[in-house]
Amino acid sequence: MNKKRVLVTGAGGFIGHHLVTYLKKKGYWVRGVDIKLPEFEASAADEFLQLDLRYFSNALIATQGISEVYALAADMGGMGYISFKHSEILYNNTLINTYTLEASKVNKVSRYFFASSACVYPEYKQLRAKVTPLKEEDAFPADPQDAYGWEKLMTEIMLKYSAESSKTEYRIARFHNIFGPLGTWDGERAKAPASLSRKIAYAKLTNTNEIEIWGDGKQTRSFCYVDDCVRGIDMLMHSNYKEPLNIGQDRIVTINELADIIADIAGIKIKKVHIPGPQGVRGRNSDNSRVTKEIRWKPKVSLERGLESTYKWIEKLVRDQIKLEQNA
Ligand code: NAD
Numbered sequence: 001m002n003k004k005r006v007l008v009t010g011a012g013g014f015i016g017h018h019l020v021t022y023l024k025k026k027g028y029w030v031r032g033v034d035i036k037l038p039e040f041e042a043s044a045a046d047e048f049l050q051l052d053l054r055y056f057s058n059a060l061i062a063t064q065g066i067s068e069v070y071a072l073a074a075d076m077g078g079m080g081y082i083s084f085k086h087s088e089i090l091y092n093n094t095l096i097n098t099y100t101l102e103a104s105k106v107n108k109v110s111r112y113f114f115a116s117s118a119c120v121y122p123e124y125k126q127l128r129a130k131v132t133p134l135k136e137e138d139a140f141p142a143d144p145q146d147a148y149g150w151e152k153l154m155t156e157i158m159l160k161y162s163a164e165s166s167k168t169e170y171r172i173a174r175f176h177n178i179f180g181p182l183g184t185w186d187g188e189r190a191k192a193p194a195s196l197s198r199k200i201a202y203a204k205l206t207n208t209n210e211i212e213i214w215g216d217g218k219q220t221r222s223f224c225y226v227d228d229c230v231r232g233i234d235m236l237m238h239s240n241y242k243e244p245l246n247i248g249q250d251r252i253v254t255i256n257e258l259a260d261i262i263a264d265i266a267g268i269k270i271k272k273v274h275i276p277g278p279q280g281v282r283g284r285n286s287d288n289s290r291v292t293k294e295i296r297w298k299p300k301v302s303l304e305r306g307l308e309s310t311y312k313w314i315e316k317l318v319r320d321q322i323k324l325e326q327n328a
Contacts, residue, residue, distance in 0.1 A: 003027065004029065004067050005029045005031070006028045006030055006031070006068040007031045007033060007063060007068070007069045008020050008030060008031070008070045009033045009053060009072055009096075010033075010034055010072030010074060011033060011043060011072075012034030012037050012038050012043070012048075012050075013038075014178070014180075014183035014184060014226070015175075016032070016034065016070075016072040016073070017038045017041075017182060018180070018229075019072065020032050020043055022234065023070075023234075024044040030044070030045045031049065031066065032045035032049070033051050033073070034073065035050060035053075037050070040182045041182065049061065054092060054099070056099045056102065059100050059102070060106060063104045064107055065107070066104075067109060067111070068109065068110065068112075068113070069111070069113065070233065070237070071097065071100050071101075072115045073096050074092075074096065075088060075096075076089065076093075076148060076189070077189030077191075078191035078192065078195065079192075079280050080190075080278060082119070082148040083278035086146060086148075089146075089148050089151065090151050093151045097114070097151070097155040101159070104168060105162070105166050105168060108167070109168055111169045111170075111171065112159070113233060114155060114171070115175060115233075116152045116153075116173060116175070116244060118134065118174050118177070118286065119144055121134045121138055121144065121149075122142060123143050123144070123145045125138055126281035127281070127282055128282055128283050129218050129282055129283040131284060132287075133250055133252075133287035133288075134246070134284065134285065134286060135287040136174070136243065136244055136246060139153065146280075156172055169242070172243070172245070173244070173245055173246075173247040174244055175224070175229060175247050175248065176246060176247070176284070177221050177223045177224060178223075178226055179193035179194065179224070179307075180225055180226030180306060180309065181226075181312075181313035185198050185314050185317060186198060192221070192255060193258065194314060196211070196258060196262050197310055197311045197314040198314055199211040201266065201311070201314055201315040201319075202318050202322075203268065204266045204268045209270050210270070210271045210272075210273050211259065211270050211271070211272060212272075212275050214274075214278060215274065215276070217254060217255045217256035217274060218254050218255075219280070220282075221252070221253065221283075222251055222285045223253070223303055223306070224247065224249040224286075225301035225306035226306075227300075227301055228249075228299040236291075246286045246287065246290070247291065247297070249303065250285060250288045253303065258307075261304060265304070265308050
Protein backbone atom coordinates (compact mmCIF):
# COMPACT_ATOMS: atom_id res chain seq x y z
CA MET A 1 0.00 0.00 0.00
CA ASN A 2 1.43 3.38 -1.08
CA LYS A 3 0.29 6.14 1.26
CA LYS A 4 2.33 8.90 -0.36
CA ARG A 5 0.35 12.17 -0.41
CA VAL A 6 0.04 13.47 -3.95
CA LEU A 7 -1.66 16.44 -5.60
CA VAL A 8 -3.38 16.41 -9.00
CA THR A 9 -4.17 19.90 -10.30
CA GLY A 10 -6.83 20.05 -12.99
CA ALA A 11 -8.51 17.11 -11.20
CA GLY A 12 -11.93 18.36 -12.34
CA GLY A 13 -10.84 18.07 -15.96
CA PHE A 14 -10.54 15.17 -18.38
CA ILE A 15 -7.03 13.70 -17.89
CA GLY A 16 -6.75 14.90 -14.27
CA HIS A 17 -9.94 13.05 -13.33
CA HIS A 18 -8.69 9.81 -14.93
CA LEU A 19 -5.31 10.28 -13.25
CA VAL A 20 -6.92 10.65 -9.81
CA THR A 21 -8.81 7.36 -10.35
CA TYR A 22 -5.58 5.65 -11.48
CA LEU A 23 -3.48 6.94 -8.55
CA LYS A 24 -6.19 5.98 -6.02
CA LYS A 25 -6.15 2.43 -7.41
CA LYS A 26 -2.39 2.40 -6.83
CA GLY A 27 -2.98 3.25 -3.16
CA TYR A 28 -1.89 6.91 -3.03
CA TRP A 29 -3.57 9.49 -0.82
CA VAL A 30 -4.77 11.99 -3.44
CA ARG A 31 -5.72 15.66 -3.19
CA GLY A 32 -7.51 16.96 -6.26
CA VAL A 33 -7.56 20.70 -7.01
CA ASP A 34 -9.53 22.53 -9.68
CA ILE A 35 -11.78 25.55 -10.11
CA LYS A 36 -14.59 23.09 -10.89
CA LEU A 37 -15.73 19.61 -9.83
CA PRO A 38 -15.56 16.78 -12.41
CA GLU A 39 -18.64 17.04 -14.63
CA PHE A 40 -19.56 13.42 -15.28
CA GLU A 41 -18.83 11.40 -12.12
CA ALA A 42 -17.60 12.08 -8.58
CA SER A 43 -13.86 12.35 -8.02
CA ALA A 44 -12.12 9.40 -6.33
CA ALA A 45 -9.79 11.90 -4.56
CA ASP A 46 -9.45 11.68 -0.76
CA GLU A 47 -9.78 15.45 -0.67
CA PHE A 48 -11.00 17.79 -3.41
CA LEU A 49 -10.35 21.50 -3.06
CA GLN A 50 -11.99 24.03 -5.35
CA LEU A 51 -9.21 26.58 -5.71
CA ASP A 52 -8.19 29.06 -8.39
CA LEU A 53 -4.48 28.44 -8.97
CA ARG A 54 -4.01 31.86 -10.54
CA TYR A 55 -3.48 33.03 -6.92
CA PHE A 56 -0.26 32.20 -5.04
CA SER A 57 -2.10 31.86 -1.70
CA ASN A 58 -4.25 29.08 -3.23
CA ALA A 59 -1.24 27.32 -4.75
CA LEU A 60 0.34 27.28 -1.26
CA ILE A 61 -2.79 25.62 0.20
CA ALA A 62 -2.91 23.12 -2.69
CA THR A 63 0.71 21.97 -2.28
CA GLN A 64 0.84 21.86 1.53
CA GLY A 65 1.93 18.46 2.94
CA ILE A 66 2.33 17.00 -0.57
CA SER A 67 5.27 14.94 -1.84
CA GLU A 68 4.34 14.62 -5.54
CA VAL A 69 2.59 17.22 -7.71
CA TYR A 70 0.94 16.33 -11.02
CA ALA A 71 0.41 19.75 -12.61
CA LEU A 72 -2.38 19.38 -15.17
CA ALA A 73 -4.49 22.49 -14.51
CA ALA A 74 -4.71 24.69 -17.59
CA ASP A 75 -7.02 26.98 -19.46
CA MET A 76 -7.32 24.95 -22.66
CA GLY A 77 -9.58 23.36 -25.25
CA GLY A 78 -9.70 22.13 -28.83
CA MET A 79 -8.84 24.09 -31.99
CA GLY A 80 -12.03 26.16 -31.63
CA TYR A 81 -10.69 27.46 -28.32
CA ILE A 82 -6.88 27.66 -28.47
CA SER A 83 -6.91 29.31 -31.90
CA PHE A 84 -8.85 32.32 -30.60
CA LYS A 85 -8.19 32.89 -26.88
CA HIS A 86 -4.46 33.60 -27.08
CA SER A 87 -4.12 36.35 -24.50
CA GLU A 88 -6.41 34.71 -21.89
CA ILE A 89 -4.59 31.38 -22.27
CA LEU A 90 -1.17 33.01 -21.97
CA TYR A 91 -2.16 35.04 -18.92
CA ASN A 92 -4.07 32.31 -17.04
CA ASN A 93 -1.64 29.47 -17.68
CA THR A 94 1.42 31.56 -16.88
CA LEU A 95 -0.08 32.38 -13.49
CA ILE A 96 -1.22 28.80 -12.80
CA ASN A 97 2.14 27.28 -13.69
CA THR A 98 4.37 29.92 -12.08
CA TYR A 99 2.48 29.82 -8.77
CA THR A 100 2.08 26.03 -8.64
CA LEU A 101 5.79 25.65 -9.27
CA GLU A 102 6.85 28.29 -6.73
CA ALA A 103 4.45 26.99 -4.06
CA SER A 104 5.83 23.47 -4.60
CA LYS A 105 9.31 24.77 -3.82
CA VAL A 106 8.08 26.51 -0.66
CA ASN A 107 6.35 23.29 0.46
CA LYS A 108 9.38 21.14 -0.43
CA VAL A 109 7.63 18.86 -2.89
CA SER A 110 9.97 16.02 -3.94
CA ARG A 111 8.68 15.36 -7.49
CA TYR A 112 6.81 17.55 -9.94
CA PHE A 113 5.15 16.43 -13.17
CA PHE A 114 4.18 19.00 -15.79
CA ALA A 115 1.65 18.27 -18.55
CA SER A 116 3.18 19.93 -21.60
CA SER A 117 1.92 19.54 -25.14
CA ALA A 118 2.79 18.63 -28.72
CA CYS A 119 1.74 22.25 -29.37
CA VAL A 120 5.29 23.29 -28.32
CA TYR A 121 6.63 21.97 -31.64
CA PRO A 122 7.40 24.56 -34.32
CA GLU A 123 4.90 25.22 -37.04
CA TYR A 124 7.61 24.95 -39.75
CA LYS A 125 7.97 21.22 -38.98
CA GLN A 126 4.22 20.61 -39.42
CA LEU A 127 3.36 22.18 -42.77
CA ARG A 128 2.48 18.97 -44.65
CA ALA A 129 -0.17 16.31 -43.95
CA LYS A 130 2.47 13.61 -44.54
CA VAL A 131 4.55 15.00 -41.72
CA THR A 132 7.78 13.54 -40.30
CA PRO A 133 6.99 12.39 -36.73
CA LEU A 134 8.17 14.91 -34.15
CA LYS A 135 11.18 14.10 -32.00
CA GLU A 136 11.71 15.82 -28.66
CA GLU A 137 14.73 17.81 -29.94
CA ASP A 138 12.57 19.29 -32.74
CA ALA A 139 11.11 21.81 -30.26
CA PHE A 140 14.03 24.19 -31.03
CA PRO A 141 14.50 26.60 -32.75
CA ALA A 142 11.11 27.42 -31.27
CA ASP A 143 8.08 28.59 -33.25
CA PRO A 144 4.90 27.13 -31.72
CA GLN A 145 1.72 28.03 -33.64
CA ASP A 146 -0.32 29.41 -30.74
CA ALA A 147 0.09 31.22 -27.41
CA TYR A 148 -0.93 27.93 -25.78
CA GLY A 149 2.24 26.25 -27.14
CA TRP A 150 4.48 29.21 -26.26
CA GLU A 151 3.29 29.13 -22.65
CA LYS A 152 3.89 25.35 -22.39
CA LEU A 153 7.42 25.81 -23.75
CA MET A 154 8.09 28.69 -21.36
CA THR A 155 6.99 26.51 -18.40
CA GLU A 156 9.26 23.69 -19.61
CA ILE A 157 12.13 26.20 -19.49
CA MET A 158 11.09 27.39 -16.03
CA LEU A 159 11.26 23.79 -14.80
CA LYS A 160 14.65 23.27 -16.41
CA TYR A 161 16.12 26.26 -14.58
CA SER A 162 14.32 25.40 -11.33
CA ALA A 163 16.04 22.01 -11.40
CA GLU A 164 19.41 23.77 -11.22
CA SER A 165 18.66 25.34 -7.86
CA SER A 166 16.08 23.15 -6.11
CA LYS A 167 15.94 19.63 -4.71
CA THR A 168 12.65 18.91 -6.49
CA GLU A 169 12.85 16.41 -9.39
CA TYR A 170 10.99 17.58 -12.49
CA ARG A 171 9.33 15.44 -15.17
CA ILE A 172 7.73 16.74 -18.38
CA ALA A 173 5.45 14.94 -20.86
CA ARG A 174 4.34 16.40 -24.19
CA PHE A 175 0.87 14.96 -24.76
CA HIS A 176 -0.34 14.38 -28.33
CA ASN A 177 -4.18 14.55 -28.61
CA ILE A 178 -5.42 12.52 -25.67
CA PHE A 179 -9.00 11.25 -25.93
CA GLY A 180 -11.47 9.00 -24.14
CA PRO A 181 -14.73 9.03 -22.17
CA LEU A 182 -15.48 11.60 -19.43
CA GLY A 183 -13.98 14.50 -21.39
CA THR A 184 -15.50 17.67 -22.82
CA TRP A 185 -17.78 16.52 -25.64
CA ASP A 186 -19.70 19.67 -26.52
CA GLY A 187 -18.92 23.36 -27.11
CA GLU A 188 -15.79 25.29 -28.06
CA ARG A 189 -13.45 23.34 -25.74
CA ALA A 190 -14.24 19.90 -27.23
CA LYS A 191 -11.52 18.20 -29.30
CA ALA A 192 -11.84 16.35 -32.63
CA PRO A 193 -12.56 12.74 -31.41
CA ALA A 194 -15.28 13.96 -29.02
CA SER A 195 -16.73 16.57 -31.42
CA LEU A 196 -16.92 14.09 -34.29
CA SER A 197 -18.46 11.44 -32.01
CA ARG A 198 -21.12 13.95 -30.96
CA LYS A 199 -21.90 15.00 -34.54
CA ILE A 200 -22.05 11.37 -35.74
CA ALA A 201 -24.22 10.27 -32.80
CA TYR A 202 -26.55 13.16 -33.54
CA ALA A 203 -26.68 12.23 -37.25
CA LYS A 204 -27.45 8.60 -36.31
CA LEU A 205 -30.14 9.36 -33.74
CA THR A 206 -31.92 11.96 -35.91
CA ASN A 207 -31.60 9.94 -39.16
CA THR A 208 -29.66 12.70 -40.90
CA ASN A 209 -26.32 11.70 -42.34
CA GLU A 210 -24.48 14.97 -42.81
CA ILE A 211 -21.68 16.02 -40.51
CA GLU A 212 -19.63 19.19 -40.68
CA ILE A 213 -15.83 19.05 -40.72
CA TRP A 214 -13.54 22.07 -40.37
CA GLY A 215 -11.39 22.44 -43.49
CA ASP A 216 -10.84 19.73 -46.11
CA GLY A 217 -10.38 17.03 -43.44
CA LYS A 218 -7.01 16.07 -44.90
CA GLN A 219 -5.11 17.52 -41.93
CA THR A 220 -3.44 14.72 -39.94
CA ARG A 221 -2.96 13.87 -36.26
CA SER A 222 -2.28 10.93 -33.96
CA PHE A 223 -4.67 10.19 -31.09
CA CYS A 224 -3.74 8.52 -27.79
CA TYR A 225 -6.24 6.88 -25.44
CA VAL A 226 -6.44 8.32 -21.93
CA ASP A 227 -5.66 5.03 -20.11
CA ASP A 228 -2.34 4.85 -21.97
CA CYS A 229 -1.69 8.49 -21.10
CA VAL A 230 -2.16 8.12 -17.32
CA ARG A 231 -0.02 4.96 -17.29
CA GLY A 232 2.65 6.96 -19.16
CA ILE A 233 2.47 9.79 -16.60
CA ASP A 234 3.07 7.29 -13.78
CA MET A 235 5.97 5.60 -15.62
CA LEU A 236 7.64 8.92 -16.43
CA MET A 237 7.12 10.39 -12.95
CA HIS A 238 8.77 7.40 -11.32
CA SER A 239 11.58 7.05 -13.85
CA ASN A 240 14.99 8.72 -13.66
CA TYR A 241 14.52 10.49 -17.00
CA LYS A 242 14.68 14.29 -16.66
CA GLU A 243 14.10 15.71 -20.16
CA PRO A 244 10.70 16.19 -21.88
CA LEU A 245 9.17 13.08 -23.50
CA ASN A 246 6.37 12.61 -26.02
CA ILE A 247 3.31 10.74 -24.75
CA GLY A 248 1.25 9.99 -27.83
CA GLN A 249 0.26 7.47 -30.45
CA ASP A 250 2.47 7.22 -33.53
CA ARG A 251 -0.32 6.10 -35.90
CA ILE A 252 -1.27 9.07 -38.06
CA VAL A 253 -4.78 9.53 -39.53
CA THR A 254 -6.54 12.31 -41.40
CA ILE A 255 -9.56 13.93 -39.75
CA ASN A 256 -11.66 12.41 -42.58
CA GLU A 257 -10.36 8.93 -41.66
CA LEU A 258 -11.07 9.60 -38.00
CA ALA A 259 -14.68 10.46 -38.91
CA ASP A 260 -14.98 7.26 -41.01
CA ILE A 261 -13.75 5.07 -38.14
CA ILE A 262 -16.29 6.64 -35.77
CA ALA A 263 -19.09 6.29 -38.36
CA ASP A 264 -18.22 2.57 -38.69
CA ILE A 265 -18.45 2.19 -34.91
CA ALA A 266 -21.83 4.00 -34.98
CA GLY A 267 -22.92 1.74 -37.84
CA ILE A 268 -23.94 4.57 -40.21
CA LYS A 269 -22.82 6.04 -43.53
CA ILE A 270 -21.99 9.73 -43.33
CA LYS A 271 -21.74 12.59 -45.79
CA LYS A 272 -18.98 15.00 -44.84
CA VAL A 273 -19.66 18.67 -45.37
CA HIS A 274 -16.43 20.67 -45.32
CA ILE A 275 -16.80 24.14 -43.85
CA PRO A 276 -14.29 26.88 -42.95
CA GLY A 277 -12.92 26.52 -39.43
CA PRO A 278 -9.69 26.47 -37.41
CA GLN A 279 -7.51 23.46 -38.24
CA GLY A 280 -4.23 24.07 -36.44
CA VAL A 281 -1.07 22.79 -38.05
CA ARG A 282 -1.45 20.76 -41.27
CA GLY A 283 0.10 17.56 -39.94
CA ARG A 284 1.37 16.22 -36.61
CA ASN A 285 2.61 12.86 -35.40
CA SER A 286 4.62 11.66 -32.43
CA ASP A 287 8.04 10.03 -32.74
CA ASN A 288 8.04 7.54 -29.87
CA SER A 289 11.62 6.25 -30.17
CA ARG A 290 12.89 8.14 -27.16
CA VAL A 291 9.97 7.43 -24.81
CA THR A 292 10.14 3.73 -25.73
CA LYS A 293 13.89 3.61 -25.14
CA GLU A 294 14.01 5.69 -21.96
CA ILE A 295 10.97 4.56 -19.96
CA ARG A 296 9.69 1.59 -22.04
CA TRP A 297 6.25 3.16 -22.50
CA LYS A 298 4.18 2.28 -25.56
CA PRO A 299 0.48 2.92 -26.16
CA LYS A 300 -1.53 -0.32 -25.84
CA VAL A 301 -5.06 0.74 -26.81
CA SER A 302 -5.78 0.87 -30.55
CA LEU A 303 -7.50 3.91 -32.03
CA GLU A 304 -10.55 1.76 -32.91
CA ARG A 305 -10.91 0.34 -29.38
CA GLY A 306 -10.43 3.76 -27.75
CA LEU A 307 -12.94 5.39 -30.09
CA GLU A 308 -15.47 2.64 -29.44
CA SER A 309 -15.62 3.36 -25.70
CA THR A 310 -15.55 7.12 -26.32
CA TYR A 311 -18.30 6.98 -28.94
CA LYS A 312 -20.58 4.76 -26.79
CA TRP A 313 -20.26 7.16 -23.88
CA ILE A 314 -21.04 10.19 -26.08
CA GLU A 315 -23.94 8.49 -27.92
CA LYS A 316 -25.69 8.01 -24.59
CA LEU A 317 -25.25 11.70 -23.72
CA VAL A 318 -26.57 12.79 -27.13
CA ARG A 319 -29.57 10.43 -26.76
CA ASP A 320 -30.37 12.04 -23.36
CA GLN A 321 -29.98 15.52 -24.85
CA ILE A 322 -32.36 14.75 -27.73
CA LYS A 323 -34.94 13.36 -25.27
CA LEU A 324 -34.69 16.54 -23.20
CA GLU A 325 -35.20 18.71 -26.33
CA GLN A 326 -38.23 16.62 -27.35
CA ASN A 327 -39.80 16.98 -23.87
CA ALA A 328 -39.11 20.73 -23.62
P1 NAD B 1 -9.20 19.93 -19.23
O1 NAD B 1 -9.56 21.29 -19.73
O2 NAD B 1 -10.25 18.89 -19.24
O3 NAD B 1 -8.60 20.03 -17.76
C1 NAD B 1 -7.91 21.16 -17.29
C2 NAD B 1 -8.49 21.53 -15.95
O4 NAD B 1 -7.79 22.66 -15.43
C3 NAD B 1 -9.98 21.95 -16.05
O5 NAD B 1 -10.80 21.10 -15.24
C4 NAD B 1 -9.99 23.37 -15.56
O6 NAD B 1 -11.14 23.72 -14.80
C5 NAD B 1 -8.73 23.43 -14.70
N1 NAD B 1 -8.32 24.81 -14.50
C6 NAD B 1 -8.35 25.81 -15.44
N2 NAD B 1 -8.01 26.97 -14.86
C7 NAD B 1 -7.74 26.70 -13.55
C8 NAD B 1 -7.37 27.51 -12.44
N3 NAD B 1 -7.17 28.83 -12.59
N4 NAD B 1 -7.19 26.90 -11.24
C9 NAD B 1 -7.41 25.57 -11.09
N5 NAD B 1 -7.79 24.76 -12.10
C10 NAD B 1 -7.95 25.33 -13.32
O7 NAD B 1 -7.92 19.48 -20.08
P2 NAD B 1 -7.23 18.05 -20.20
O8 NAD B 1 -7.48 17.57 -21.57
O9 NAD B 1 -7.60 17.20 -19.05
O10 NAD B 1 -5.70 18.47 -20.11
C11 NAD B 1 -4.94 18.32 -18.91
C12 NAD B 1 -3.55 18.90 -19.14
O11 NAD B 1 -2.91 18.23 -20.25
C13 NAD B 1 -3.54 20.38 -19.49
O12 NAD B 1 -2.43 20.99 -18.89
C14 NAD B 1 -3.39 20.39 -21.00
O13 NAD B 1 -2.81 21.59 -21.46
C15 NAD B 1 -2.49 19.18 -21.21
N6 NAD B 1 -2.65 18.62 -22.57
C16 NAD B 1 -3.79 17.97 -22.92
C17 NAD B 1 -3.91 17.44 -24.18
C18 NAD B 1 -5.15 16.69 -24.62
O14 NAD B 1 -5.17 16.20 -25.75
N7 NAD B 1 -6.18 16.58 -23.80
C19 NAD B 1 -2.87 17.59 -25.12
C20 NAD B 1 -1.73 18.26 -24.72
C21 NAD B 1 -1.61 18.76 -23.44
